[in-house]
Amino acid sequence: MKIEKMTMPIYMDYSATTPVDPRVAEKMIPFITEDFGNPASRSHPYGWTAEKAVENARKEVAKLVNADPREIIWTSGATESNNLAIKGASNFYSSKGKHIITMATEHKAVIDAVREMERLGYETTFMVPEPNGLVDIEKFKAALRPDTVLATIMLVNNEIGVVQDIEELGNICRENKIIFHVDAAQATGKVAIDLEKLPVDLMSFSAHKTYGPKGVGALYVRRKPRIRIEAQMHGGGHERGMRSGTLATHQIVGMGEAFRIAREEMQEENARIEKLQKRLLDGLTEIDETYINGDLDKRVPHNLNISFNYVEGESLIMAIKGIAVSSGSACTSASLEPSYVLRALGRSDELAHSSIRFSIGRFTTEKDVDYTIELLKEKIGKLRELSPLWEMFQEGIDIEKVEWAAH
Amino acid sequence: MIYLDHNATTAIHPEVLDEMMPFYQSQYGNPASNHRFGRKALTAIEEAREKVANAVNAHPSQVIFTASGTESNNTIIQGIADSYPDTHFGYSAIEHPCVSQPIISLAKKGFSSTAISVSQDGLVNLNDLEKCKEIPNFISIMMVNNETGVIQNMPFIIDWAKKRKVLVHTDAVQALGKVPVDFEELGVDAMTISSHKIYGPQGIAALILNKKIDLMPFMKGGGQEKGLRSGTENLAGIVGFGKACERVAKNIVTFNETIKPMQDVLEKKLSKMGAVIFGTRSERIANTTFFSFPKLDGVTLLTALDKKGFSVASGSACSSNNNEPSHVLLAMGVDMELAQGAIRVSLGVDSNPTQVEEFIAALKTEVDRLKQLTAMAA
Numbered sequence: 001m002k003i004e005k006m007t008m009p010i011y012m013d014y015s016a017t018t019p020v021d022p023r024v025a026e027k028m029i030p031f032i033t034e035d036f037g038n039p040a041s042r043s044h045p046y047g048w049t050a051e052k053a054v055e056n057a058r059k060e061v062a063k064l065v066n067a068d069p070r071e072i073i074w075t076s077g078a079t080e081s082n083n084l085a086i087k088g089a090s091n092f093y094s095s096k097g098k099h100i101i102t103m104a105t106e107h108k109a110v111i112d113a114v115r116e117m118e119r120l121g122y123e124t125t126f127m128v129p130e131p132n133g134l135v136d137i138e139k140f141k142a143a144l145r146p147d148t149v150l151a152t153i154m155l156v157n158n159e160i161g162v163v164q165d166i167e168e169l170g171n172i173c174r175e176n177k178i179i180f181h182v183d184a185a186q187a188t189g190k191v192a193i194d195l196e197k198l199p200v201d202l203m204s205f206s207a208h209k210t211y212g213p214k215g216v217g218a219l220y221v222r223r224k225p226r227i228r229i230e231a232q233m234h235g236g237g238h239e240r241g242m243r244s245g246t247l248a249t250h251q252i253v254g255m256g257e258a259f260r261i262a263r264e265e266m267q268e269e270n271a272r273i274e275k276l277q278k279r280l281l282d283g284l285t286e287i288d289e290t291y292i293n294g295d296l297d298k299r300v301p302h303n304l305n306i307s308f309n310y311v312e313g314e315s316l317i318m319a320i321k322g323i324a325v326s327s328g329s330a331c332t333s334a335s336l337e338p339s340y341v342l343r344a345l346g347r348s349d350e351l352a353h354s355s356i357r358f359s360i361g362r363f364t365t366e367k368d369v370d371y372t373i374e375l376l377k378e379k380i381g382k383l384r385e386l387s388p389l390w391e392m393f394q395e396g397i398d399i400e401k402v403e404w405a406a407h
Numbered sequence: 408m409i410y411l412d413h414n415a416t417t418a419i420h421p422e423v424l425d426e427m428m429p430f431y432q433s434q435y436g437n438p439a440s441n442h443r444f445g446r447k448a449l450t451a452i453e454e455a456r457e458k459v460a461n462a463v464n465a466h467p468s469q470v471i472f473t474a475s476g477t478e479s480n481n482t483i484i485q486g487i488a489d490s491y492p493d494t495h496f497g498y499s500a501i502e503h504p505c506v507s508q509p510i511i512s513l514a515k516k517g518f519s520s521t522a523i524s525v526s527q528d529g530l531v532n533l534n535d536l537e538k539c540k541e542i543p544n545f546i547s548i549m550m551v552n553n554e555t556g557v558i559q560n561m562p563f564i565i566d567w568a569k570k571r572k573v574l575v576h577t578d579a580v581q582a583l584g585k586v587p588v589d590f591e592e593l594g595v596d597a598m599t600i601s602s603h604k605i606y607g608p609q610g611i612a613a614l615i616l617n618k619k620i621d622l623m624p625f626m627k628g629g630g631q632e633k634g635l636r637s638g639t640e641n642l643a644g645i646v647g648f649g650k651a652c653e654r655v656a657k658n659i660v661t662f663n664e665t666i667k668p669m670q671d672v673l674e675k676k677l678s679k680m681g682a683v684i685f686g687t688r689s690e691r692i693a694n695t696t697f698f699s700f701p702k703l704d705g706v707t708l709l710t711a712l713d714k715k716g717f718s719v720a721s722g723s724a725c726s727s728n729n730n731e732p733s734h735v736l737l738a739m740g741v742d743m744e745l746a747q748g749a750i751r752v753s754l755g756v757d758s759n760p761t762q763v764e765e766f767i768a769a770l771k772t773e774v775d776r777l778k779q780l781t782a783m784a785a
């Protein structure tokens with residue numbers, strides 16, 4: 001037996017992943033133990049019970065985004081959904097053309113799937129957002145080409161939390177007969193999504209960003225007008241041939257319950273989280289030389305991304321071990337490259353390196369926020385005391401203009 | 408209810424569940440995160456990877472976690488196609504659709520493919536391949552068939568392939584936990600295994616890959632699994648799969664000591680009742696019996712068994728929604744009518760002799776009743 005005495009830090013990284021809500025876990029357990037059937041088994045009640053649970057969950061996922069349950073395809077997560085949507089739709093509609101539009105600030109799963117299409121002979125446009133992280137509608141229009149087959153733009157950015165104007169972008173795509181895919185992995189339970197009204201053709205979802213389990217997600221595929229995709233995973237023909245593979249019943253049940261809770265509690269929860277965000281923002285901006293990354297208004301309340309000038313990024317992360325935060329997208333934070341999202345906003349490498357993403361959620365308390373503020377104030381103060389750059393800045397020297405001696 | 412459909416899926420072992428639960432709740436980090444939550448998640452994944460590797464005698468670095476056996480099979484087949492555009496795919500006629508379908512889909516895009524026939528006993532006919540103008544340079548042959556339980560002569564197949572520099576993938580989903588599976592000794596280039604067939608959770612599987620193969624990733628994104636399979640790891644699933652793999656050796660003992668005698672009893676009684684059991688002349692796994700009664704309607708029989716509380720399968724559970732006769736039996740040359748009525752019983756480590764006896768008794772009553780009805784109609 002290993003004896004553990006470490007206390008875990010305060011979790012402020014809800015955009016990387018969320019704990020499974022206890023109510024979700026409770027719903028999942030029976031489907032791991034007694035109702036363990038394979039939903040594809042047609043000859044006995046074990047299979048039927050599992051299938052019923054899967055269909056029930058499908059309804060819950062559909063309800064959160066006001067879609068028809070038949071428009072929901074189960075996947076293993078948003079990465080698979082994004083891959084399936086981008087490759088599946090581009091390939092299916094390739095007769096229209098071979099040009100794809102996306103943004104430089106998309107999640108890696110979108111960027112890499114689009115890059116894969118380049119390998120297959122497609123041309124691509126990676127739009128650079130405005131300094132506030134939002135896509136400029138006119139620039140988007142200008143990027144369209146007659147052979148544009150697909151546009152993929154995320155609803156909520158994972159690093160800076162900005163919310164794109166999906167409705168406007170979607171309308172433009174409709175007018176130009178372009179398939180419109182939206183990665184909504186970071187959006188469910190945070191912003192209202194009404195797919196009956198939104199002109200979106202394909203939308204990706206993840207369970208584990210919304211208090212559901214890891215390893216399950218979904219793809220919305222519009223029925224009216226009907227959107228078709230080429231399957232990427234072939235086999236038993238599950239999910240109406242669009243995605244083969246035994247369905248993980250307990251995972252799916254968990255996603256359904258997580259999305260049900262999100263639908264019922266989103267309003268109340270967002271109001272609470274907004275207050276926490278404001279508290280965190282007010283506290284942290286008392287620190288000199290801080291820069292908010294991403295638009296503050298068109299943003300989910302769950303996210304604050306701040307660059308702290310005149311501190312070195314790695315030392316900052318080391319100094320604030322009492323809180324679990326992210327210094328870039330969780331998926332790439334193992335690399336020491338500055339965040340490509342922040343660089344796309346025009347932030348310098350230094351500011352990108354010293355940026356922290358605080359993401360708050362269902363179980364964050366006022367006390368957690370206050371602790372975070374105090375910790376940051378103290379540590380940044382200390383780090384700056386040691387920084388010659390900070391000293392120069394205090395003395396009024398414009399560091400941009402300093403000519404460093406070459407060695 | 409008595410569950411006799413373990414080849415479709417198995418119930419999670421309680422020890423596996425215990426190991427998984429903390430990873431849904433208190434230890435919920437994203438393994439890609441750089442803080443303590445993330446690092447603990449990463450450690451748990453690496454520990455599980457070692458357990459999975461141990462169960463099949465592979466190196467942990469050869470284990471790529473995926474979301475299902477279907478995904479593992481698609482990953483190797485489509486990855487090979489992307490990396491080696493001149494691949495000629497060979498696959499046995501009795502493969503699971505998640506092997507045959509990706510190959511058929513690639514064939515539509517211009518790749519060469521050959522379906523390899525099987526004998527009446529369900530064994531792959533390599534001689535058939537020799538007759539081809541050009542032999543495939545990649546073959547996918549399942550180690551154990553999910554419907555008949557027939558075990559292929561893998562050492563022979565691999566030896567044949569190696570002499571001809573043919574890459575070999577094997578779908579070992581139905582083999583793991585039932586017969587010894589040794590990746591290194593077999594010398595295959597890639598192998599698929601799945602958790603929910605070995606008393607682990609659904610939604611997690613692995614591709615074991617010899618690193619000499621340069622595989623293009625199937626799922627792109629955050630670069631998890633050394634770039635070979637992007638997507639946030641199914642943490643609890645991986646932990647559960649690891650734990651389930653720890654029990655594999657123990658399960659094989661149970662198969663030999665307690666399940667085999669049950670199969671013997673079952674099959675003796677079935678033969679007495681006039682059933683045809685498929686694949687009996689080949690070596691088979693101890694839990695699977697696939698049979699049919701000549702001139703009796705299998706669907707009626709299946710419905711009657713279900714009413715009495717016995718969960719058995721009519722063929723592959725994965726072929727959602729179809730009533731077509733088993734492609735495996737047809738490939739073995741079984742006639743259409745007999746194949747249509749086939750029933751699969753697959754026992755598990757939690758099955759017991761009483762259940763088998765009850766099943767036999769129920770089946771006998773139904774068979775006798777149906778025979779009488781058929782006789783009256785005739």
